[in-house]
Amino acid sequence: MKLQEYRSKEILARYGVPLQAGQIALTPGQARAAAREMGGRVVVKAQVLAGGRGKAGGVRVAADPDEAEKHARQILGMQIKGSTVRTLLVAPAVEIAHEYYLAMILDRAAKAITVIASAEGGVEIEETAKTGPEAILRLPLHPLIGLQEHEVRRVGYFLGIPSELRKEFASVMRGLYRAFVESDADLAEINPLAVTAGGALLALDAKIVLDESGLYRHPELEGLRDLAEEEPSEIAAREAGINFIKLDGTIGCMVNGAGLAMTTMDLVKLAGGEPANFLDIGGGAKAERVAAAFHIILDDPNVKAILVNIFGGITRGDEVAHGIVEARASLSRQIPMVVRIVGTNAEAAQPILAQAKLITADSLDDAAARAVAAAAGSPA
Amino acid sequence: MSILITSATRLLVQGITGREGEFHSRAMLAYGTDVVAGVTPGKGGQRALDDRVPVFNTVAEAIAETGANASCIFVPAPFAPDAMLEAASAGIPLIFCITEGIPALDMVRVYHVLREAGVRLIGPNCPGATTVGEAKVGIIPGNIHRSGPVGLVSRSGTLTYEVVQALTDAGLGQTTCVGIGGDPIVGSSFIEILELLNRDPATEAIVMIGEIGGDEEEKAAAFIAREVRKPMAAFIAGRTAPPGRRMGHAGAIISGDAGTAESKRSALEAAGVHVADSPSHIPRLLREAGVR
Numbered sequence: 001m002k003l004q005e006y007r008s009k010e011i012l013a014r015y016g017v018p019l020q021a022g023q024i025a026l027t028p029g030q031a032r033a034a035a036r037e038m039g040g041r042v043v044v045k046a047q048v049l050a051g052g053r054g055k056a057g058g059v060r061v062a063a064d065p066d067e068a069e070k071h072a073r074q075i076l077g078m079q080i081k082g083s084t085v086r087t088l089l090v091a092p093a094v095e096i097a098h099e100y101y102l103a104m105i106l107d108r109a110a111k112a113i114t115v116i117a118s119a120e121g122g123v124e125i126e127e128t129a130k131t132g133p134e135a136i137l138r139l140p141l142h143p144l145i146g147l148q149e150h151e152v153r154r155v156g157y158f159l160g161i162p163s164e165l166r167k168e169f170a171s172v173m174r175g176l177y178r179a180f181v182e183s184d185a186d187l188a189e190i191n192p193l194a195v196t197a198g199g200a201l202l203a204l205d206a207k208i209v210l211d212e213s214g215l216y217r218h219p220e221l222e223g224l225r226d227l228a229e230e231e232p233s234e235i236a237a238r239e240a241g242i243n244f245i246k247l248d249g250t251i252g253c254m255v256n257g258a259g260l261a262m263t264t265m266d267l268v269k270l271a272g273g274e275p276a277n278f279l280d281i282g283g284g285a286k287a288e289r290v291a292a293a294f295h296i297i298l299d300d301p302n303v304k305a306i307l308v309n310i311f312g313g314i315t316r317g318d319e320v321a322h323g324i325v326e327a328r329a330s331l332s333r334q335i336p337m338v339v340r341i342v343g344t345n346a347e348a349a350q351p352i353l354a355q356a357k358l359i360t361a362d363s364l365d366d367a368a369a370r371a372v373a374a375a376a377g378s379p380a
Numbered sequence: 381m382s383i384l385i386t387s388a389t390r391l392l393v394q395g396i397t398g399r400e401g402e403f404h405s406r407a408m409l410a411y412g413t414d415v416v417a418g419v420t421p422g423k424g425g426q427r428a429l430d431d432r433v434p435v436f437n438t439v440a441e442a443i444a445e446t447g448a449n450a451s452c453i454f455v456p457a458p459f460a461p462d463a464m465l466e467a468a469s470a471g472i473p474l475i476f477c478i479t480e481g482i483p484a485l486d487m488v489r490v491y492h493v494l495r496e497a498g499v500r501l502i503g504p505n506c507p508g509a510t511t512v513g514e515a516k517v518g519i520i521p522g523n524i525h526r527s528g529p530v531g532l533v534s535r536s537g538t539l540t541y542e543v544v545q546a547l548t549d550a551g552l553g554q555t556t557c558v559g560i561g562g563d564p565i566v567g568s569s570f571i572e573i574l575e576l577l578n579r580d581p582a583t584e585a586i587v588m589i590g591e592i593g594g595d596e597e598e599k600a601a602a603f604i605a606r607e608v609r610k611p612m613a614a615f616i617a618g619r620t621a622p623p624g625r626r627m628g629h630a631g632a633i634i635s636g637d638a639g640t641a642e643s644k645r646s647a648l649e650a651a652g653v654h655v656a657d658s659p660s661h662i663p664r665l666l667r668e669a670g671v672r
Contacts, residue, residue, distance in 0.1 A: 311545075
């Protein structure tokens with residue numbers, strides 16, 4: 001779960017990380033008011049989850065409230081990598097003396113939280129990794145003890161933090177670490193961590209990505225999810241316990257298991273079609289979840305055929321077959337449906353499907369081909 | 381021969397009285413797995429699965445009474461890390477964790493504690509393993525297997541069944557099939573299972589099933605090029621997955637150029653592995669490589 005800059009900063013502020021304070025503005029008028037209150041130059045920043053906001057023109061400095069209002073009018077409603085800008089962050093502009101990059105990530109290879117640091121902040125770390133990988137420090141933290149003082153010092157020396165700022169830097173590191181651990185993050189990034197012309201250390205931008213699996217212990221963080229940037233169908237799917245990602249094709253896919261769901265999409269493509277979605281109904285799915293999945297798939301007007309591929313293990317084939325037949329009766333529009341059910345209780349599923357006169361298939365390749373043909377309007 | 385589990389495996393099931401734990405313990409017993417004990421705190425003294433399996437409050441008691449030497453975990457995500465640590469501290473050397481949705485930071489701790497203790501962990505968020513004709517642990521349907529020379533290792537669940545079924549239908553039986561799990565942090569890597577299959581004299585050919593995200597397949601390819609001389613076929617799921625979106629498994633995400641299906645396919649092909657476009661092509665690729 002990706003958090004917006006201003007949400008990420010809210011979390012970091014709770015852990016004592018010094019931040020460029022700011023105000024949220026939803027209208028040009030609010031941006032003007034915020035700028036007047038702050039006085040002096042301000043920066044107006046688009047709040048979208050995509051990277052590259054600056055390059056897209058979504059971050060602009062304003063000399064006065066008039067200019068802040070003008071920038072806000074231009075940025076609000078702007079499309080940045082497919083997301084519409086609905087929210088702005090207005091903050092006092094800062095004279096920057098130096099910019100660092102500082103992040104912690106969940107490192108799959110090291111099986112630890114790893115610090116990533118670079119003295120070349122303000123640019124995307126992927127860029128630095130290409131141009132000068134030696135300028136990046138990757139330091140896995142002790143997996144059982146956590147962040148220690150010698151690790152803090154090592155990062156500080158690597159970055160060349162001025163001696164008068166070492167204490168402040170240590171407190172940023174500790175705050176970032178505590179924020180990461182206590183909110184079950186996958187990523188917590190400060191870029192840039194700036195030294196201002198006045199000699200203060202300040203987080204100018206921040207990005208936190210939370211581990212969805214950890215959210216059950218932080219119900220308060222669920223409220224930070226930005227629903228405006230999600231597909232309504234993806235929100236409905238999550239509420240139904242379904243893994244769903246909307247795509248642009250015409251063949252709706254309903255599959256159990258993420259790997260098999262991706263494979264089903266791949267085979268639809270191989271058969272000459274385009275998948276309309278990734279959909280994993282999860283383990284042990286029953287009739288209600290199957291029905292919910294159908295409604296979500298059919299909400300997409302591009303969908304011309306549905307391919308159901310269930311390989312029963314923890315999921316039982318007959319329960320899914322019942323769910324399909326029940327759901328089909330209540331669907332808003334009738335489109336061709338190719339159903340393949342194998343594995344646990346598959347034998348019991350076959351008569352149910354046969355009675356409902358659904359198109360069935362034995363192999364996955366065959367099912368994909370039939371679905372592609374059905375979507376194209378040919379008899380399957 | 382086989383790897384990880386055999387007919388000598390004495391299996392303990394943590395969470396045996398839950399819905400999934402009970403359903404799949406029954407299937408394991410039916411397959412011939414020696415399910416010797418269950419553990420559910422608070423239900424010690426009861427018997428599960430129609431009176432066939434004793435239930436204990438703790439793993440330590442279960443080991444003392446039954447000599448259990450492997451554990452399969454079905455307990456819900458908030459309690460699964462503790463269940464793994466309990467099994468390890470009681471001296472279980474081999475743990476399969478089926479549970480999905482365990483927070484990654486919990487797995488950071490569990491992974492390192494289990495390593496330190498010399499415990500082998502498969503999973504979490506995995507389907508388990510089957511040694512064909514001897515024992516199955518986890519949720520892989522038993523009836524899709526047949527006995528033969530192919531070893532299999534996979535990051536997926538149901539996709540593993542798909543491939544096993546395709547092998548069986550083509551008359552290519554299996555030695556041991558292992559699902560290592562789709563989470564960012566899992567107990568055993570592709571390389572560790574490939575090492576075991578490579579050393580197993582009964583395994584004459586190896587199938588590897590990967591998916592987008594991370595670089596475990598690329599690392600495995602380097603290992604294969606160096607060590608494996610047995611014929612190998614592979615499939616990588618997610619060629620059509622869009623970048624930046626997490627495809628169900630917490631591990632399955634393409635970021636930038638890293639973790640794409642193409643990068644994994646070309647690494648494996650360079651290591652001499654035959655990479656299939658569809659799971660159903662795997663049997664043919666193995667036949668062409670001389671597997672009988």
